Amino acid sequence: MLNLEFSESMIRLQQGVKMVARQVLRPISRKYDLLEHVYPRELDAFRGAPLFSRSKKKQDKDRPPGDTKDPIGTNLAQILSVEAMSWGDCGMLMSFPNAGVGNAALVAVGTDDQVEKFGRLWIAFANTEPEAGSDAGAISTTAELDGDSWVLNGEKIFVTCADRCDALIVWATLDKSAGKSGIKPFLVEKQTPGLAMTRLENKCGLRASDTGTFVLNDCRIPKENLLGSAKIEQTTEGFKGVMKTFDMTRPMVAAMATGLAGAALDLVREKMEQNGIVLDYHGGPNAVSAMQKEFYRMEAHLEAMRQLTYRSAWMADDGQPNNLEASMAKAKAGRWATLIAQKSCELLGPLGISTQELAEKWMRDVKIMDIFEGTGQIQHLIIARHILGLSSRELK
16 A cells, blocks of 8 residues: 655655755756756765665565565655755756666666675666667677676667766676577776777757767676676576666656656746736636646646656565556656646746746756656556566567
8 A cells, every 4th residue: 555645754855855956956057057068066065875775675684584675765765855856957966976877777686795896886877779779688789708707899878977977887698699688787897998988978958967978899897797696697687687777767767857847837836926826726627727727737747747656666665566657657757747848938938948047958858758768658568568468579
């Protein structure tokens, strides 16, 4: 059963993070939108504390076997933090040290020793390739065992925090003929010979976060940098690590979209009230202005986004598989945050396209949230497979 009441500690967390978003991120949001590829040094104050942690697992050693519930609600707490931070600035949230998607992947698929060893690094997630985007199973980057080292060759594109990260988690195949079963994650530190960043993208939105391309040319890493089981023959579990990572990060993308959409609606509400437009929730839908009606409609979708996102995080904390719910949250939030940001610009009139306010920036930032971590179309495909009980081979 989903409990919609937050604990006092979660409410304090949400309020505290919102204050950071308001006082630290929002004032410099425009600055780093203009200074693309420049790292926000103001974020160094948060360096050192990883967003993703396994510390709670160490406290649960005395729990009954098979009990995977998280009594302290770590996933939901992260979602609340991400939503509040995204109200401030999504691009800078993605530039927080030690909070890369690769850090989530490390926690999802690494051993306890590997999390302990690499957890303090800022880790990027290198999965997408020129010929492998939505179909992550089409990865062609190779990994070959040579003595006590793995040798990696391939190209990875659209890597978030490419220039700023300390290391990458590179997904590569041990055996292309084995398909998804041959895919494994490898941790590659930035200074490793054979790894080169060859391009930084100039983007429409999320300009405070850098995105780049890496080429691996006979890149040699230690044998123990294969994440997860050291028994290489157990390749059937490799690709599941990609999906397990997405089950953690898709709700976070949904929370980002929810935070941004909330910021857009807060601005619209503020401007409406300044112009004497009173939001009256007691009247019928046909007894209000077109602007009010549009606002109520967007607000209802925002609440639906929020509840889907919270549910997916709560299920993870409750030890329940959340693959379906993570995709539902991502699909709903990615799509409707885009529509809310666009409509907010329309309702704001000239202010919606002026740099006097952040509305036009939010409209540029939001579109990627319907694309990365699996496009909206892919999320609908995953949802359909769950509902119809079909495999990926049966429904493509």
